[in-house]
Amino acid sequence: MALSPTDVRHIAKLARLTLSDAQVTKFAKELTSILDYVDVLKEVDTSAVEPTAQVTGACNVLREDAVEPSSAERAALLSTSPLPIVDNQIETPSAHG
Amino acid sequence: MLSSLTIAQAHTKLSKKEISCEELTRACIERIESVDTALNSVVHRNFERALEEAKNIDSNGEFPHPLTGIPYLTKDVYCEEGIPTTACSNILRNKDYVPPFDSTTTERLKAVGAVSLGKTNTDEFTMGASTESSCYGVTRCPWDTTRVAGGSSGGSAAAVAADACLFALGTDTGGSIRQPAGFCGCTGLRVTYGRTSRYGVMSMASSLDTIGPLGKTVEDVAMILGTIAGKDPKDVTTGSLPVPDYRKALTKDVKGLRIGVPKEYFIEGIDPQVEEHVRSAIAVFEKLGAVTREITLPHTKYAVAAYYIIVPSEVSSNMARYDGIRFGHSEKAADLVDYYHAVRSAGFGDEVKRRIMIGTYALSAGYYDAYYRHAQKVRTLIRRDFEEAFKEVDVILAPVSPTPAFLVGAHTDDPVAMYLEDVFTISQPLAGITALSIPCGMSKENLPIGLQIMGNQWGEETVLRAGHAYEQATEWHTLTPQL
Numbered sequence: 001m002a003l004s005p006t007d008v009r010h011i012a013k014l015a016r017l018t019l020s021d022a023q024v025t026k027f028a029k030e031l032t033s034i035l036d037y038v039d040v041l042k043e044v045d046t047s048a049v050e051p052t053a054q055v056t057g058a059c060n061v062l063r064e065d066a067v068e069p070s071s072a073e074r075a076a077l078l079s080t081s082p083l084p085i086v087d088n089q090i091e092t093p094s095a096h097g
Numbered sequence: 098m099l100s101s102l103t104i105a106q107a108h109t110k111l112s113k114k115e116i117s118c119e120e121l122t123r124a125c126i127e128r129i130e131s132v133d134t135a136l137n138s139v140v141h142r143n144f145e146r147a148l149e150e151a152k153n154i155d156s157n158g159e160f161p162h163p164l165t166g167i168p169y170l171t172k173d174v175y176c177e178e179g180i181p182t183t184a185c186s187n188i189l190r191n192k193d194y195v196p197p198f199d200s201t202t203t204e205r206l207k208a209v210g211a212v213s214l215g216k217t218n219t220d221e222f223t224m225g226a227s228t229e230s231s232c233y234g235v236t237r238c239p240w241d242t243t244r245v246a247g248g249s250s251g252g253s254a255a256a257v258a259a260d261a262c263l264f265a266l267g268t269d270t271g272g273s274i275r276q277p278a279g280f281c282g283c284t285g286l287r288v289t290y291g292r293t294s295r296y297g298v299m300s301m302a303s304s305l306d307t308i309g310p311l312g313k314t315v316e317d318v319a320m321i322l323g324t325i326a327g328k329d330p331k332d333v334t335t336g337s338l339p340v341p342d343y344r345k346a347l348t349k350d351v352k353g354l355r356i357g358v359p360k361e362y363f364i365e366g367i368d369p370q371v372e373e374h375v376r377s378a379i380a381v382f383e384k385l386g387a388v389t390r391e392i393t394l395p396h397t398k399y400a401v402a403a404y405y406i407i408v409p410s411e412v413s414s415n416m417a418r419y420d421g422i423r424f425g426h427s428e429k430a431a432d433l434v435d436y437y438h439a440v441r442s443a444g445f446g447d448e449v450k451r452r453i454m455i456g457t458y459a460l461s462a463g464y465y466d467a468y469y470r471h472a473q474k475v476r477t478l479i480r481r482d483f484e485e486a487f488k489e490v491d492v493i494l495a496p497v498s499p500t501p502a503f504l505v506g507a508h509t510d511d512p513v514a515m516y517l518e519d520v521f522t523i524s525q526p527l528a529g530i531t532a533l534s535i536p537c538g539m540s541k542e543n544l545p546i547g548l549q550i551m552g553n554q555w556g557e558e559t560v561l562r563a564g565h566a567y568e569q570a571t572e573w574h575t576l577t578p579q580l
Contacts, residue, residue, distance in 0.1 A: 008454070015413065015457040016420075016437040017450055027454065030512055034455055037513045038402040038468070044475050051473030052480060054304050054334070055529025055554075056291045061333035071297075071331075076197030082427035092422055095433040 001039070002032045099124035101260040101577065104167050104317040111160045118166035121263075122151040122212055125168045129214070129261045132580045135242050136259060138252040140173055140233045141181045141216035150212050163320045165210035170256050170265040173216040174223060174299040175200045175308070180213070184299050185231035186221045188419045188444025191426045200297025201329045202266065202308055209324060214262055217252030221446045223268055223301045224412070225249050226276060226518040227508070230448045235505055238280055239578040240544050244502040247277030250311065254281040257311050258545075259580055264312040264321055268298060270305045271404055272497075272522025275534035278311055279497035279547020282536045282576060284564070285311045286318050287522075289554050290529040291336040293322075294329035302411035305404075305526045314574060315535065315564040319343035322557060338555055346558035347565040352386035354563060357490035361397035362521055368500045374538030374546045375496045381570055382494070382563070392490060394482040399475050400524040405516055406459050406472035407527075412449075413456030419444065451512060476527045483528040487553040492563050496521055497534045497547030525551055533560045536573040545576075 003011075008028045012019045019027065074088060084091040099121050102110070110116045126144050133139050147168065154166045171177065174184050176196035183189040199207065206213070220230040228236040228251030236251040238244040239259040246255040250267030254277030257265050267274040269287040278285025288309045298308050310321035320343070327340045358379060363372055383389055421427050421440030428439035445453070459468035486493060499520060508515040525532045530553055537548035548567070552560035568574050 003458075007458075011454045011458050011461075014461065015453045016434070016441055017445070017453065018438045018442040026510075027451065030451060030510070031454060031458070033511075033513050034405060034451070034516075035458075037516075038406055038472075041399055041402045041406070041471055041475055044396070044399055044471075044478065046471060046474035046478070049474040049477050051470055052476040052527075053473060055480070056334050056336060058291075058334060058336075063330065071199070072197035077423075080194060080197065080424040081422065082192050082425065083422060090422055093430050093433050093436045 001035050003028050003035065098128065098260060100128045100262070102263065103313050104163060104263050104320055107167060107263060108160060108163045111166050118151040118154040118212065119148065121166065122147050122168045125214055125262050128259070132259050132261060135580065136237050136239060136255050137234055138218055138236045138246070138255040138259070138261065139170065139215050140185060140218050140252065143180050143213055143215040147212050147214050154210055154212070162209040164206065164324055166212060167263050168212040168214050169206070170214050170217045170253060170262045171203060172219050172250055172253050172265070172267050174219060174268060175203055175266060176297040177203045177213060180216065182216065184222045185219050185233055186444065186446065186449070187232045187426060188440070189425045190232055194424045198297060201294035201331060202298070202325045205325050217250070217256055217265060219252060220249035221449050222299060222416070223249040223270060223273055224448045224452055226272065226515055228252060229505065230446055232446065237505065238502045239580055240282065241502065241542070243504055244544070245280065245505055247280035247502060249273040251277045253311050254278050254283055254285065257281070257283040257313060258578060260577065264310060264317055266308065267311050268306060268308050269526070270301050270307070271408065271526055272519045274309050274311060275497050275522050275532060275547070275549060276519065278534040280502040280545065282545030283311055283313060284315055284318050284574065285309070285534045286322060287525060287532045288322065288326070288557060289531045290526070291334050292326050292531070292555070292557065294332040294335050296329055296331035300415045302408040303415060304411060305408065315533070315561055315568050316344065316347060319347060319561050336555070341558055343558060343561055346562045348562060349566050349569050351382060351563055351566045354382070354387040354492065355490040356382055356387050356389040357392035357486055357493040358389055359392050359394045359397070359493055359495055361394050362495035366499060367496065370540045371496050371499060371501070371546050375494070375548055378537040378548045378567065379494050381567060385566055385570060390490070392486050392493065394486060394524065396475065396478045396482050397524055400479055400527060401516055401520055403472040403475040403479065404523045404527060406468050407476065409452040409456035410459050410469050411456070412452040413460065416449065416453050448512070479524050480528045483530055491559055493551040495549045495551070497549045498522070501540045501542065501544035501546055521549065530554050531557050531560055533564045535564050535568065536576070538573060539576065
């Protein structure tokens with residue numbers, strides 16, 4: 001299945017990526033080659049097959065709802081942010097423009 | 098050269114006080130300083146802290162655990178408290194991410210007194226088969242520096258093969274430990290999914306990612322695994338099966354071991370030298386009393402395609418956390434959506450962007466069933482192939498890769514060609530089983546060739562026993578590159 005430049009721009013927007021025109025052309029070609037390759041899967045009849053999402057067989061692993069010490073403290077976790085810290089919160093650019 | 102010792106040898110010398118931990122650590126540091134200009138395997142050096150730890154260990158003077166005082170390197174995706182950890186990506190490099198906590202694995206190694214020397218090179222966020230997508234540039238094969246070391250754990254494999262450390266940690270999602278171990282001529286183990294904790298290791302594709310060791314011998318790998326394996330409440334996908342003494346499994350005895358040789362792994366396009374050496378290795382097992390038979394894994398040809406739907410889908414979700422807010426690269430932007438765009442576009446490299454976009458597409462409305470769900474069903478068929486095979490055999494032998502190490506730049510801008518480098522190492526992760534990569538020959542160009550020993554889920558003792566028996570009967574694992 002061939003992806004057009006419009007498709008690539010749409011996917012990039014969904015993924016929060018900005019692409020130059022040259023990148024759109026390059027990725028349209030490369031992503032199309034990947035989708036062409038995975039087309040081989042269409043040969044496989046999976047109508048009676050359940051999907052595998054995980055291989056451990058584990059189901060609903062629960063723990064006590066109790067507060068435990070974290071492996072890192074608040075100040076240390078905040079210190080890795082590149083943005084300003086105000087009252088123990090990270091100040092991001094405005095979500096409303 | 099002290100850095101060329103195995104863990105087992107070094108432990109004996111340390112215990113008998115024939116060498117000090119500081120001498121051993123300095124030997125590794127000197128080796129890194131002399132070979133790494135050519136290899137580019139180490140991206141963050143942690144030498145001062147390593148020497149300080151080494152001196153502390155010497156002053157205690159006790160070596161209760163086989164890994165006490167043993168210097169090692171860690172792939173640049175394992176969080177280590179206070180040490181830059183960047184996944185070799187500009188998104189974490191520009192303001193070096195310095196984790197305030199340890200991964201479970203580095204914590205377990207710290208607890209027994211292993212000495213961390215620093216971080217090794219990897220493809221960006223482990224996405225690649227050549228370490229070429231690292232923001233720090235390619236790692237080169239110690240046997241021929243015009244060639245790649247493989248990937249994504251290329252830095253770890255090159256460093257072990259070049260005696261720059263005694264062992265290293267890697268991650269294997271679709272071959273990222275086994276393939277570079279094969280290219281560089283060291284020993285690498287992909288564990289059963291859930292055998293080791295992924296906590297504190299940056300995720301690529303969470304249903305497939307495993308963390309594991311690269312070492313100089315199977316015995317060393319067994320000792321490392323015994324130290325890092327086991328249940329971790331911080332990673333709910335870890336299994337609660339007890340951790341055996343893997344070293345005890347190394348009995349050297351493979352009499353009656355049932356070996357399967359899958360015909361789908363000896364196909365057109367494989368380098369004849371690879372086939373020749375792998376077939377010779379199979380003959381060695383027969384001489385040792387193992388029983389071989391041809392088997393079939395009929396869905397092998399669909400593995401790469403299923404993998405390259407499932408992995409990008411999980412990648413597109415996992416990479417969402419790199420948004421420039423809690424850590425990493427930052428940009429000026431008018432509003433939050435612009436900020437996400439600016440940070441991610443500047444921070445991620447091309448292969449990461451490709452996978453995010455393929456995954457976004459495969460998971461988007463109207464395509465989910467046709468791509469993602471269908472690929473998950475093919476995954477079920479691949480699992481069943483192995484379930485059937487392991488009813489008849491104990492281990493499966495095959496090549497690690499279709500060719501020895503390829504030239505730097507050979508697959509630039511041809512993602513499908515790069516993906517096909519993993520053709521023999523992708524089915525095992527989809528099935529969740531374990532597989533070991535050990536050296537089994539040298540090509541005419543003097544490049545290592547790897548043998549892959551696959552075992553069933555939780556079958557680490559069996560693959561390690563088989564690998565150890567082969568190693569005792571051959572000398573390929575003792576060869577070292579001239580640097």
